[in-house]
Amino acid sequence: MTFDGFARAELENFFRRQEERGKFYCSTCLVVQLTRRGARKVVPVAWTAAIEEAFVQPGRLPVRFDRPCEACKKHRPTIGVEPLNREVSGQEIVGSLKLNP
Ligand SMILES: [Zn+2]
Numbered sequence: 001m002t003f004d005g006f007a008r009a010e011l012e013n014f015f016r017r018q019e020e021r022g023k024f025y026c027s028t029c030l031v032v033q034l035t036r037r038g039a040r041k042v043v044p045v046a047w048t049a050a051i052e053e054a055f056v057q058p059g060r061l062p063v064r065f066d067r068p069c070e071a072c073k074k075h076r077p078t079i080g081v082e083p084l085n086r087e088v089s090g091q092e093i094v095g096s097l098k099l100n101p
Pocket residue numbers: 025026027028029030069070071072073074
């Protein structure tokens with residue numbers, strides 16, 4: 001794996017943490033969060049590169065334009081993960097339809 005690939009994988013790992021569910025950060029705040037709490041081996045400039053790439057090619061991490069950043073509350077493009085309960089409620093609707101014809 002390249003170093004950029006490592007930073008990108010760590011970025012996705014960060015958003016898999018339970019406490020980050022449903023939170024969206026702008027690129028500036030995400031660099032701060034990852035520098036404080038992400039893998040120690042990754043320097044801020046590498047986080048910045050990985051985050052900029054993630055905004056261009058979000059992959060599994062959705063980019064949102066309709067909600068403010070979790071940290072600075074500014075309206076900027078943000079990236080993060082959808083809250084888990086949204087996925088669960090979708091499954092519950094499907095399940096209840098099957099159970100109650
Ligand atoms: Zn922010």
